[in-house]
Amino acid sequence: MGILYYPIVIVGGGLSGLYAARLLTQTDADFCLLEARERWGGRILSVTDDGFDLGPAWFWPDMQPMMAGLVEELGLSSFPQFADGDVVIERPQQPLQRFAGFGQMASSFRIAGGTGALVTALAKALPQDRLRLGVTVTAASLRDDGVALTTQEGETITAGRVLFALPPRLMEKSIAFTPEPQTRTLWRASATWMAPHAKFLAVYEEPFWRDAGLSGTAQSMVGPMVEIHDASAMAGGAALFGFIGVPADIREKIGESELKAHCLAQFARLFGPKAAKPLATFLKDWSADALTATADDRQGGEHPVPVHQPWFDPAWAGRAAMAGSETAREHPGYLEGALLAAAAGVKALGL
Numbered sequence: 001m002g003i004l005y006y007p008i009v010i011v012g013g014g015l016s017g018l019y020a021a022r023l024l025t026q027t028d029a030d031f032c033l034l035e036a037r038e039r040w041g042g043r044i045l046s047v048t049d050d051g052f053d054l055g056p057a058w059f060w061p062d063m064q065p066m067m068a069g070l071v072e073e074l075g076l077s078s079f080p081q082f083a084d085g086d087v088v089i090e091r092p093q094q095p096l097q098r099f100a101g102f103g104q105m106a107s108s109f110r111i112a113g114g115t116g117a118l119v120t121a122l123a124k125a126l127p128q129d130r131l132r133l134g135v136t137v138t139a140a141s142l143r144d145d146g147v148a149l150t151t152q153e154g155e156t157i158t159a160g161r162v163l164f165a166l167p168p169r170l171m172e173k174s175i176a177f178t179p180e181p182q183t184r185t186l187w188r189a190s191a192t193w194m195a196p197h198a199k200f201l202a203v204y205e206e207p208f209w210r211d212a213g214l215s216g217t218a219q220s221m222v223g224p225m226v227e228i229h230d231a232s233a234m235a236g237g238a239a240l241f242g243f244i245g246v247p248a249d250i251r252e253k254i255g256e257s258e259l260k261a262h263c264l265a266q267f268a269r270l271f272g273p274k275a276a277k278p279l280a281t282f283l284k285d286w287s288a289d290a291l292t293a294t295a296d297d298r299q300g301g302e303h304p305v306p307v308h309q310p311w312f313d314p315a316w317a318g319r320a321a322m323a324g325s326e327t328a329r330e331h332p333g334y335l336e337g338a339l340l341a342a343a344a345g346v347k348a349l350g351l
Contacts, residue, residue, distance in 0.1 A: 009159035014042025017165035020342040036136040041119040050233035051114020054284035064336035077112040085215035193333030195297035198285040202278035207238035248287035304332040321348035
């Protein structure tokens with residue numbers, strides 16, 4: 001294959017990469033966006049026509065103005081997380097307890113059609129001839145005239161400047177850099193949001209728990225899920241989802257089918273026998289996703305923290321910048337963080 005050249009290459013087609021591409025499009029800058037997956041969105045993953053989210057689902061308009069503005073700008077609808085009704089608490093060897101809800105999720109909103117609707121709208125508005133799926137960057141070499149990117153597919157792509165819109169820890173593990181950046185230790189120490197976690201979701205004909213005065217919110221010290229919420233769509237399907245508290249290594253040993261069975265049994269304990277008979281179930285274990293997690297992510301579940309030092313040393317400055325959500329100085333790991341990091345990354349490249 002020949003050597004391709006682009007003035008700017010964005011590596012990573014999650015929310016941060018797509019938003020960076022949007023910013024570049026608005027300035028008429030020439031770029032190419034590369035994504036290793038065969039879909040856009042990264043850790044944003046919505047399933048079924050209702051758009052049930054197996055990755056991030058919430059944003060907080062009062063605290064996250066960029067997300068709120070982007071949703072409005074793209075003409076998308078949003079709705080508050082359902083929180084009316086009682087909360088269920090499950091403790092070992094004790095009867096279930098019900099507490100009056102306090103509207104604890106009232107300030108959180110979800111996007112109609114799932115967060116995937118945001119991804120679809122962003123990708124649709126970009127120049128399609130500058131979008132490439134299924135391209136995995138494995139090496140980056142600094143040159144006098146830019147950066148040479150080597151792909152798993154056997155291509156060499158040369159860029160004047162590169163914006164790496166992926167988690168720092170994943171980048172440290174999957175891309176070889178020449179010369180070796182002095183900041184790689186910082187990358188590896190940076191937690192990747194969602195990487196250690198797994199979500200289980202069950203779809204139902206109707207939100208029957210609401211008829212019993214339940215919000216769908218539950219906290220459990222029994223498991224396998226530790227935190228549960230109503231995941232019903234704005235209009236259409238009803239659903240419950242939960243974050244699984246079982247460590248990644250144990251989840252792997254249990255296997256998907258058995259883990260799903262345990263999760264359904266827990267829903268039935270919390271919400272009654274109807275919960276054991278869903279229309280469909282989905283399990284997404286992000287720790288088993290090689291384009292999200294590394295071996296370092298299988299332990300712990302810490303949230304990314306703001307980093308106030310350069311992500312690249314001076315040798316790479318001006319040629320490469322970071323834009324993954326984890327690199328944001330505010331809201332790292334959140335959807336808002338992805339937008340903030342993208343804007344900061346574009347600015348760092350002098351664009």
